[in-house]
Each structure stands twice: as structure tokens, then as C-alpha cells.
Amino acid sequence: MDDVPFLFVNTVLHCLNSESLAAPRLLAHPLWSSVAEEHYGKRKDYAFHLIKHFNANQITMQHLLEEGHTDPEQWLRSDKTYLRVRELWFNVILSRSAPEITLEEALQWSLRMAPYLNDLNEIILFHLGGKKERFDFLWKRPCHTLSYYNYFEDTSVLRWHLQNNDRLKSTNTCLFSYDDVRDLLPLCAEKRLTWEMTFPLNSNNLNSVKTWQGDAQWDEIYPTVPAQPEKGMAFYEDEHIRKEFLWSSRGPSFFTVTWK
Incomplete structure (x- = not known):
């Protein structure tokens, strides 16, 4: 060696x-x-959290292997020789240990952190609070995984990463029907992406899963709602694509598509 x-x-x-x-x-x-x-x-790896809950804003740093948060000012002043920021979070759950700040202060803090966000493994986005354009210098960054759980905004963030993020290998989202994202699928195939969708099992979501069936012969496999049996799996694979549907009546269900 x-x-x-x-x-x-x-x-x-x-x-x-x-x-x-x-x-x-x-x-x-x-x-x-x-x-x-x-x-x-x-080496120490950190996550940078931008939290927005209605009119409340917070900025925190969190060590990925330790409990609690680190003050961003303290982190910026520290020796960063062995420090990396590996995750970027757009969150909605306020921290008890961090002070509330204004939107403008959150923007300025984010600008100060931007130079240290060039080696991200994952971007996790729950909510941008209608400020997508003001913070686009944060979420428009290369990463290996994009986790996008925003039910209320369009798919433009996902589209940008599919079109511009050369590092992107996988994405995690809420459940979309096939027709809602049909125009994005050629980009997924080009990247050989793995796309996992997470959702509670109910009749509406089951109907959305069925829109992805394609050539899969799953008509006799689908669960009934309420789910019987409580857990199950449907799997399909050909030379171009792999689909897997894991369902549970007591926890989250998953639909995963991998393009080869």
C-alpha cells in the first residue's frame, strides 16, 4: 500500500x-x-441548517456524529483545516438551542457559509418558504443525493439538479404520479438515477403508484387499502429499469425506480 x-x-x-x-x-x-x-x-463532518418556520428563521451547525448544535459564528472562527460541511438542510423544525433571526440575517449568514458548501454529499429540502430565488445560491449546488420533500412547491429544484448537477446519483422525494414528472424521466435515465419516493399507504397514493406500473405485471400483487397483508413487496426489472414497491400499513411505504 x-x-x-x-x-x-x-x-x-x-x-x-x-x-x-x-x-x-x-x-x-x-x-x-x-x-x-x-x-x-x-476530520469532522458537519451539516448546515437553514430553518424557516412561518416568520421565524434560524441558522445552526450540527456535527454529524454528535448530539446538539454548534454556533455558526464559533464554527466560522474555528480552525477549519479538518472540517467539512457535508449536508445542507432547509428545515421547518425550530431548534430550542438556536436564537431566532430575521430573514435578512439568515441570508447574510448563508452568504458567509457559502464558500464552505462545495463538497456536499446531500441536500435535504423540506421548505423554502417562498424564498426559492433568494436562496438559490445555496440549493443550486452539486451534491450526490437530493432529498426533496416539498409537497407545496413545483419540481423546479429537482429539475435544476437533473439538468445541472453532474454529481447527482440519487434523489429522495414524496410520491409523484408518473404523469406529474413524465418530462423529467429522460433526464433520470441519462444520469442512471435512483429515485426513491416515500409516502403513507392510502387509496390515493396507491393509485399514484399504479401510474408507474408500465410493463410490470403487478395487478394481482397490489395491496388492498387498508393494507392486507400488513407488509409486502412488488419488484420488476428489465434491461433499462428496475422498480420496487415496498408497502407497509403501519409505517412509510416506498416506491423506488433505478435507471440502468
């Missing part, structure tokens, strides 16, 4: 976080395994 050229490893780690290489570069003859061990051992 240590025979791998250090310059190669140096380049890889530079792509991950250039600032974190300052200390390893001081070593006379570093083995790449020791560089990687130090790099990952000291």
Missing part, C-alpha cells in the same frame, strides 16, 4: 480538502497510509 506514489495520494487528498495537507507536507518522507490516517482521523 505504501508503494503508491505520494504525489498521487497528495493529489487525491488535495481534491478532498486542500487545507488539511498543510501538516503532512511538513513530513520529510511521508508514507501515504500515515497521511491518510491523520487526514481521516482528524
Whole structure:
């Protein structure tokens, strides 16, 4: 393992976080395994939360492996050599430990955080509160997964990521009927996307699932509502697509489409 050229490893780690290489570069003859061990051992990953609940706004930082929140000002002042922001949240649940701020203050805080949001694994969006354009510099960012659970706004956020986000591999949303998103499906196929939809099982949602059936022979498999049996699965796969319907009468149900 240590025979791998250090310059190669140096380049890889530079792509991950250039600032974190300052200390390893001081070593006379570093083995790449020791560089990687130090790099990952000291790394801390965070989530940036923009919270909007009616007229109340909050900004928080949360360590992904620890409880509680970190003050954004404290985070910005800290040594960020080994810090990364990996998740961006647009949330609606207020935090008891964070002060309320104005919309303009939330905007200014978001602008200050923007330079540190270039290596996102996931964007989780519940609600933009009608401020989609003002905060587009946040949600218009590359990420591997887009979780979009907004029932009340259009699909323009999802469309933007399908058209512009080259890193996008998967998306999680509420349930859409096939006809509602038909025009987005060629983009999904182009990206070989995995799209998981989460929903409670009821007659309306079951009808929406049926719009995705296509060539799948599921007519004798679908549950009745109220669901009998309590849990079940329907699966279909061909050379272009894979569909899976997991239902539960006591918890969330899932419909997942993967384009090959």
C-alpha cells in the first residue's frame, strides 16, 4: 500500500480538502497510509441548517456524529483545516438551542457559509418558504443525493439538479404520479438515477403508484387499502429499469425506480 506514489495520494487528498495537507507536507518522507490516517482521523463532518418556520428563521451547525448544535459564528472562527460541511438542510423544525433571526440575517449568514458548501454529499429540502430565488445560491449546488420533500412547491429544484448537477446519483422525494414528472424521466435515465419516493399507504397514493406500473405485471400483487397483508413487496426489472414497491400499513411505504 505504501508503494503508491505520494504525489498521487497528495493529489487525491488535495481534491478532498486542500487545507488539511498543510501538516503532512511538513513530513520529510511521508508514507501515504500515515497521511491518510491523520487526514481521516482528524476530520469532522458537519451539516448546515437553514430553518424557516412561518416568520421565524434560524441558522445552526450540527456535527454529524454528535448530539446538539454548534454556533455558526464559533464554527466560522474555528480552525477549519479538518472540517467539512457535508449536508445542507432547509428545515421547518425550530431548534430550542438556536436564537431566532430575521430573514435578512439568515441570508447574510448563508452568504458567509457559502464558500464552505462545495463538497456536499446531500441536500435535504423540506421548505423554502417562498424564498426559492433568494436562496438559490445555496440549493443550486452539486451534491450526490437530493432529498426533496416539498409537497407545496413545483419540481423546479429537482429539475435544476437533473439538468445541472453532474454529481447527482440519487434523489429522495414524496410520491409523484408518473404523469406529474413524465418530462423529467429522460433526464433520470441519462444520469442512471435512483429515485426513491416515500409516502403513507392510502387509496390515493396507491393509485399514484399504479401510474408507474408500465410493463410490470403487478395487478394481482397490489395491496388492498387498508393494507392486507400488513407488509409486502412488488419488484420488476428489465434491461433499462428496475422498480420496487415496498408497502407497509403501519409505517412509510416506498416506491423506488433505478435507471440502468
